[in-house]
Structure formats: structure tokens, C-alpha cells
Amino acid sequence: MNTHAKGVLGTLLVTGLGFCLLASCGKGSPGDGSHTESAQSQKRRARQVAEAWEGSASASIWNKGYYPMGDVVQGPPSGWHSQADKRAFEAKNYVLSGKLPTAGAQQGKVSWKNGDALDRPLSSAQAAYDSLALNNTKGPHLTVTGARLGEATIVTSRGEAKVPAWLFTLHGYDEPLKRLAVSPSRLPKSPIKQLGQGESGGLRSLAGLADMPNDGRFVTVVATHGSCDDGPVVKAFETDQSVVLYAAVVGEREGPCNASMAEQRVKVELREPVADRILIDALTGRPIPYADRNGSSPSWT
Incomplete structure (x- = not known):
């Protein structure tokens, strides 16, 4: 899956300890282990999320609702x-x-x-x-x-x-x-629980969807990374009913990290257009909301 990172959207200050836990920096972080093992674990989680949503009551509610993606x-x-x-x-x-x-x-x-x-x-x-x-x-x-x-x-x-x-x-x-002038439908409860700290295999949650063309085979999402890595990478696990996006960082380095986290736009190429398939975050197991480029709350929560 090809991804192309474009432009830093903003910086969020967090505490140094909280950042290291989130960013997986230094020894003993959730992202430890070989790159291959982490990639396999992340893809396995994405598959589990897709299987949980397929044919579920949550998917049925989603497919009948109104959720703006712009x-x-x-x-x-x-x-x-x-x-x-x-x-x-x-x-x-x-x-x-x-x-x-x-x-x-x-x-x-x-x-x-x-x-x-x-x-x-x-x-x-x-x-x-x-x-x-x-x-x-x-x-x-x-x-x-x-x-x-x-x-x-x-x-x-x-x-x-x-x-x-x-x-x-x-x-x-x-x-x-x-x-x-109309409010979005209420979100269905996810059929799969969010991964906890230490069991994510290096996965990160996505801050939101930045762009989804009507018929394009690309989606642009907002991903996060820190000062102890080379940036985010986002891949997709696709089925007929869903597109599960799983985000991580590459080039993690040991050592002290400053208390900052950057948000970056990442363009993800898909095999097929999104169409009416549901976009899901692999870490949280929930649909990915559209994120206002000016920093407002997502269009639905």
C-alpha cells in the first residue's frame, strides 16, 4: 500500500511521560519487537476489526444512517x-x-x-x-x-x-x-473493543478523515507522530463491506523525546473506491470521523 505524507497540520503539547506512552518512544514501549512482527500484528488486528463489523447489527445501523464526511x-x-x-x-x-x-x-x-x-x-x-x-x-x-x-x-x-x-x-x-441544518445519526456501538495500552502492537489511532473524493481510490487521513520517529504510515485492509485503516510510525529511535506530537496528513491508496464501504480505525474499532481542517470538532462523534 503506497502512502504519501503531506504537511504538518498542527502540534499538540502533552506531558513528557504521557507522550512516551502514546508515541512508543524508548525501550519498553508498545512498539518493541521486530518490524515484521509488528506489521503482522497490526494487519491481524485490522482483519479482526473487519470481521467483527461484517454482518453485525452495528453495520446495519451504520448503513441506514446519515454521517457527513465533509x-x-x-x-x-x-x-x-x-x-x-x-x-x-x-x-x-x-x-x-x-x-x-x-x-x-x-x-x-x-x-x-x-x-x-x-x-x-x-x-x-x-x-x-x-x-x-x-x-x-x-x-x-x-x-x-x-x-x-x-x-x-x-x-x-x-x-x-x-x-x-x-x-x-x-x-x-x-x-x-x-x-x-440536520444533525448526524447516532453512532452505533462498535462490535469490537478498543485495544488498550500495551496491546496495540504499535498501532495508533487516527485523528480523523481529511478528504474522501466521491469516486477516488484515495483517502487522506490525519495521523500522529512524535520527535523520536521518521513519521506516520497508514495502510488499509479492504473487504467488500469495509476499509480498515491501521496507522503506525516508522524509524522509531531510542532516547529522550520532547513533549510534542505532530499531526500529519497521509494519503492512502486503495484497491477500489471507498463507495459505501465503512471506514474504520483499527486501533479503536470505530468509524473514522471527518475532521475539520480548521481544528473544529469532527462532524460527528
Whole structure:
């Protein structure tokens, strides 16, 4: 499986002891043992996860639900007029100038290309605004002048779908900012338990999905690594129903590690397009959520 690491997304400070436990640095770490043995152990875990999900009640719930795999907030299609506006969007800095709708439908319909549809609770315009406008500080900001209910297109776990969305008008823009107006379905419980510290065989959890093209044979995920290794590597175990991604690091070295952990985008090539197969993290045994590139919470938890 070919992987290509691209760009460090950010750095998270942790305690030195906690980092060494997580990063498997130095002697006595969970990643000890030959490289071949670790690779076999990791692939074996990925196979176990795939087998646990296949035909399970959890898989049935997943296949009937709505789980967005892209940004739930979409800026104007033609882009931002200035770097200041772009920074305001990334900082979620907004000012409300005008009134938002106060009444509307209680349910919204998610519609897929194959004709499937699902009703989901519809958020109010105010709740949608509050979820995207997390800051109201001095400096660059975007001014919202109103909103109306419309729709947006987003990639989901079941393919591309049209989803109800609040369309917010912005001062100075002809095109609206869109915020999806329905909440994701509740996640099913994983049919396999997460591996504990010391039994992971060098596996690491993934921070999230960064990109999943509609019909592409590549997915990009956010993986972690530390200062005592040469970076992350992510491989895939594929079945007809799932793609289990298993992440580790290469080039681990003995010695002191500083208290930092870097997040890095890793592009993973698959044998076949993801389509409607479930993407699962081998370490946790749970579906991999989409991770906002600006550091927000995943689109579902």
C-alpha cells in the first residue's frame, strides 16, 4: 500500500511521560519487537476489526444512517474576497446584523442519488448560527445579515447527498455561506473493543478523515507522530463491506523525546473506491470521523 505524507497540520503539547506512552518512544514501549512482527500484528488486528463489523447489527445501523464526511460549513462557492475574510471564517468570528427566521419545519430530509431518503431533526437558524459563530471579537469578522432554508450537497458515509442547510447572507457577498441544518445519526456501538495500552502492537489511532473524493481510490487521513520517529504510515485492509485503516510510525529511535506530537496528513491508496464501504480505525474499532481542517470538532462523534 503506497502512502504519501503531506504537511504538518498542527502540534499538540502533552506531558513528557504521557507522550512516551502514546508515541512508543524508548525501550519498553508498545512498539518493541521486530518490524515484521509488528506489521503482522497490526494487519491481524485490522482483519479482526473487519470481521467483527461484517454482518453485525452495528453495520446495519451504520448503513441506514446519515454521517457527513465533509465540511458541515461551506463558504461562498466563488471564494473569499480577501485574506481578512478568510481569516475571519477560519477563526469563526461573526457579527449578526439583522434577524434570523424563528419558525420552520421540525424535520428535514436527507436525499441520496439512489433514491434513499432519511428524515432528521432540523436545527433552527439561531442554533445553526451559534454553531458556526463561535467568536465575536475585535479584528476581521464576517457580518451575517439574514438567512433562509435551502440545501447543500455533501459526501456522506453512503455517498453524495442533498441535505437541508441554512443559507446565511453575508455583507458584501452575492453567494451565501451554508451550514448543514440536520444533525448526524447516532453512532452505533462498535462490535469490537478498543485495544488498550500495551496491546496495540504499535498501532495508533487516527485523528480523523481529511478528504474522501466521491469516486477516488484515495483517502487522506490525519495521523500522529512524535520527535523520536521518521513519521506516520497508514495502510488499509479492504473487504467488500469495509476499509480498515491501521496507522503506525516508522524509524522509531531510542532516547529522550520532547513533549510534542505532530499531526500529519497521509494519503492512502486503495484497491477500489471507498463507495459505501465503512471506514474504520483499527486501533479503536470505530468509524473514522471527518475532521475539520480548521481544528473544529469532527462532524460527528
